[in-house]
Amino acid sequence: MPKILNIVETAYRATIEEQDDTVLWLSHMLKNAGADISILLRANAVNYAVKGQDASGLAFGETKMTHPPEIEKDVEKMIGKGVPVYLVEEDARERGISDMDFISGIKQVRREELPAIIDQHEQVWHW
Amino acid sequence: MAKYLFIESRDPFDSSDSVYFSELVQGISGRGNEATLFLVQNGVLPLRRGSKHNETIAKFIKGKVKVLADGFSLRERAISNLLDGVEVSDVDRLVELLLEPGTKAIWH
Amino acid sequence: MASGKTLTIGIMDAPYESASSTTALRIINAALEKGHNVNVFAYEGAVNLTMKAQQPHANPVKGTSVEQEQHPTTKDWIAALFKVANGKGVKLDWVNCGLCVDERGAGDWIEGPRRGGPKDFLDASLASDATLVIPTK
Numbered sequence: 624m625p626k627i628l629n630i631v632e633t634a635y636r637a638t639i640e641e642q643d644d645t646v647l648w649l650s651h652m653l654k655n656a657g658a659d660i661s662i663l664l665r666a667n668a669v670n671y672a673v674k675g676q677d678a679s680g681l682a683f684g685e686t687k688m689t690h691p692p693e694i695e696k697d698v699e700k701m702i703g704k705g706v707p708v709y710l711v712e713e714d715a716r717e718r719g720i721s722d723m724d725f726i727s728g729i730k731q732v733r734r735e736e737l738p739a740i741i742d743q744h745e746q747v748w749h750w
Numbered sequence: 751m752a753k754y755l756f757i758e759s760r761d762p763f764d765s766s767d768s769v770y771f772s773e774l775v776q777g778i779s780g781r782g783n784e785a786t787l788f789l790v791q792n793g794v795l796p797l798r799r800g801s802k803h804n805e806t807i808a809k810f811i812k813g814k815v816k817v818l819a820d821g822f823s824l825r826e827r828a829i830s831n832l833l834d835g836v837e838v839s840d841v842d843r844l845v846e847l848l849l850e851p852g853t854k855a856i857w858h
Numbered sequence: 859m860a861s862g863k864t865l866t867i868g869i870m871d872a873p874y875e876s877a878s879s880t881t882a883l884r885i886i887n888a889a890l891e892k893g894h895n896v897n898v899f900a901y902e903g904a905v906n907l908t909m910k911a912q913q914p915h916a917n918p919v920k921g922t923s924v925e926q927e928q929h930p931t932t933k934d935w936i937a938a939l940f941k942v943a944n945g946k947g948v949k950l951d952w953v954n955c956g957l958c959v960d961e962r963g964a965g966d967w968i969e970g971p972r973r974g975g976p977k978d979f980l981d982a983s984l985a986s987d988a989t990l991v992i993p994t995k
Contacts, residue, residue, distance in 0.1 A: 625984070632767070633995060637902075641961075645902055652976035666767060734770075738777035742752065746983065747856050748868070748991040757990075759878060791877040822884070841881070841888040848988045849863050849894065855990045 624659045625745035632749075634667035638692045639678055644671065646750040647697050654706055661707040661744065663737075664698075664729075669715045672698055672708070672725045695726050702728035709740060754778050754785045755847050757857040758793040762803045771858040772806055779815050788844055789836075790820040797824070799831045811835035818843065860948050864895040866986040868979060870994035872903025873932040878992050879907065883935050885990070886950070890942045895949040897982035900971070902994065905954040907932040908967040933968050940970040953978045 629650045638644050647662070654660050664671055671694050681688040702708055712731045715721075722731075732740060741747050756775050762768035779785040787810055789797065796803035797819055810817050811834075818839035819832070832838070848855055867886065871879045889896050900907060914929035916922055936952070943950035953974035959965050965973075983989040 633993075636994075649901065649976050653980050656977040656980050658980050666770070734773065735777070737774060738781050741774070741778065741854075741856075742781060742783070745854070746989055747854055748989070749856050749858060750870070750991060750993045759881070790881055820881075841884045842892070845865065845885060845888045845892060845894070848865060848990055851987070853988065855988065857990060857992050 624657070626743065627653070627658055627660045627746040627748065628663055628741065628744035629653075629660060630663045630665060630747065630749045631668040631671070632664075632666040634670050638694065639681065639688070642690055642692050643697055644668075644692070644694055647671070647694070647701070649750070650706070651697070651701055651704075654701065654704055661709065662701065663709045663711070663732075663740070665711040665714050667718075669710050669718060669720060671695065672710055672729045673720060674724060674726055699726050699728070702726075711737070751782045751784065753850060753853040754783050755844075755853050755855040756785060756787045757844070757855065758787060758789050759791040760858060761792040761795040762806065763795060764792065767858075772810075774856075775810065775815060776813060779810075779813055785814075786816040786818065786847060788818045788820070788839065788847070790823050790844075792823075792827075794819050794823045794827060794829060797832050797836055798829045799833055801833075804833050807833055807836065820844070859893050860895075860946070861893040863988075864897065864982075864986040865889045866897040866899070866979070866982040866989045868899045868901060868989070868991040869904040869907075870902045870992070872906045873912070875903065876994065878994070879904070879932065882992050883932070883939065886939055887942065890939060890946055890948060890950060893946055893948055896943070896951070897986060898950070898952045899955065899974070899979035899982065900953065900958075901955045901979075902958050903962070905958045905962060905964045908936055908952065908954060908971045909933055909964050910966045910968050937968050937970065951982070953982075 631646045678691040709730045709732050713734050817836045821838045821840050869882045886896050912931040912933045916924045917927045952971040954971050956973045
């Protein structure tokens with residue numbers, strides 16, 4: 624089974640109406656289907672690993688959103704399933720995110736380490 | 751060492767994220783991997799001679815990264831005076847490169 | 859003549875929103891013309907590429923009629939790709955991600971594509987000679 628690295632960089636694109644990030648969701652489905660998958664969160668997607676995200680309370684007239692996305696939980700679930708979740712350290716620092724802000728289990732990597740991580744994977748899918 | 755095919759569809763004028771991709775290409779190539787950079791769509795905009803991003807492309811060429819540009823994208827943007835060292839190509843060639851055994855393709 | 863090789867492509871962009879949609883179709887066209895099999899996994903907005911209800915229109919800025927303008931529809935381009943595949947004796951397997959189809963109401967598509975999901979993409983990728991993911995922004 625080839626090792627697949629899914630790179631997630633765009634954040635909060637239609638996540639409300641989708642109730643999740645569709646690339647993280649796809650990654651989860653691929654894992655369930657037997658893929659040997661890892662995730663790299665970079666650029667704005669580093670925010671997906673931040674504790675305390677809250678998209679609840681949306682309503683349009685009488686129509687209320689009852690199940691908002693819970694992205695940090697989605698990331699935690701994947702870590703719980705043994706999916707390595709890497710995150711680019713410099714992208715986090717540039718966004719004012721410190722180690723204390725993250726959920727546990729994230730593997731922070733420096734930008735200079737990305738070529739080596741990519742070399743370790745047979746497929747690299749940039750979503 | 752592996753073969754990499756990088757496809758850049760974004761341009762540095764519009765996307766500051768192009769810096770990340772450029773660094774990635776350099777980093778992968780620097781590890782001794784064979785790297786080809788195929789520029790398509792607005793990714794060809796830096797190739798016009800005199801563009802402020804010519805230097806980034808020149809660095810790739812100097813660093814032994816093969817730089818190809820999609821002819822259709824160039825023509826669409828009326829870019830004919832290209833930086834030296836860039837090979838005008840097409841999606842036929844892109845398909846050939848994709849299907850070369852052992853190639854990892856990464857689109858940005 | 860069929861090459862025996864297979865390319866799998868994952869796409870995400872809806873029609874008329876990104877240059878990547880046309881580039882993806884150009885790549886698929888080139889691969890089919892070269893006698894390669896192609897698997898397509900249309901995810902998210904890309905499921906709208908095959909919608910039967912797409913219609914060409916006139917152009918009031920140019921003053922053209924529908925017939926004169928010959929406005930392309932992606933569903934016609936994709937129908938043409940299926941014809942290329944048939945003519946070359948190769949397979950174009952176009953999978954529209956089912957849940958993406960449902961939420962977009964995009965279930966009425968041209969002849970050719972089929973409903974599927976992420977497992978189809980994984981299986982196709984594992985069985986292919988190459989996989990290319992074309993991201994959206």
